Amino acid sequence: MPSMKTLLAALSVMTPLAFAVLPATSAETEVAGGQVVAGALTLSGGTAKPMPPGAKVGGGGLTIVNAGPSADRLVSVESPAAGRVELHEMTMENDVMRMRKLDGIPVPAGQTVTLAGGGLHLMFIDVAKPFRQGDTIPLTLQFETAGKVTYALPVGTLAGK
Numbered sequence: 001m002p003s004m005k006t007l008l009a010a011l012s013v014m015t016p017l018a019f020a021v022l023p024a025t026s027a028e029t030e031v032a033g034g035q036v037v038a039g040a041l042t043l044s045g046g047t048a049k050p051m052p053p054g055a056k057v058g059g060g061g062l063t064i065v066n067a068g069p070s071a072d073r074l075v076s077v078e079s080p081a082a083g084r085v086e087l088h089e090m091t092m093e094n095d096v097m098r099m100r101k102l103d104g105i106p107v108p109a110g111q112t113v114t115l116a117g118g119g120l121h122l123m124f125i126d127v128a129k130p131f132r133q134g135d136t137i138p139l140t141l142q143f144e145t146a147g148k149v150t151y152a153l154p155v156g157t158l159a160g161k
Contacts, residue, residue, distance in 0.1 A: 033062075038149040040068025041107065046115065047156030048122075048137050051130035058082070058124040058131050060153055061115030066107045072145040074105040074113075081137045083126025090118060107143070131155040 035044040046062025066072055077085040087102040105120055107113050115121050124137075131137065135155040142148055 033152070033154045036149060036151055038143070038146045039072075040070070040109075041066055041072060041143065041146045041149070043141070043149060043151050046153060048124070048131050048135075048153050049117070050133045050155055050158055051127065053130055055130045056125070056127050058127050059088075059117060059121050060124065060137065060155075061117070061121045062151065062153060064107050064113045064115070066109055066111055066113075069109050070145065071109050072107045072143050074107060074141060074143055075103075076142040077122055078140045078142075079124065079137055081127060081129070081131070082124035083128075085139070086123045086125060087120070088123045089120050104144075133157055 033045055033047065035042060037043075042065040044063050044065070046060065048058055048060030051058045064074065074087065077087065079085050087105050088099055089102055090097060090099045092098070101123075102120075105113060105115070113120065122139075124131075133155055137153040137155065139151045139153055140148055141151060
């Protein structure tokens, strides 16, 4: 039977190894809008817009920094606060606003991608309860490389803060 000293020595080696095989993609948000690191990606800031009573569609965004040497891609977002969350882009063409659903958003190596009104953004569809200032919207973002990342998106003011 191994001695206690041998068991403790084995545990001191095995415990770090056990954590080393856990996915580097799991991340938790400490505070709403706080910084979350998942591999080479850092998610931070951003807000969702407050919605009028009865509204079923809302918008929001956040900042994604890719400090790594390889590109990644945001492929989907889920939230229990909405029936579905879509990745969208708003553009102006001949003084006409056009919005289109995207199948993903590239996050180039060494670059920052900001999702916010007036460009790339998140669209919350079939919202169960309209977002109110001070609420927090839980998100699960799916990246091709970084995997699933959880983020708490605060609901700001109509002015965007």
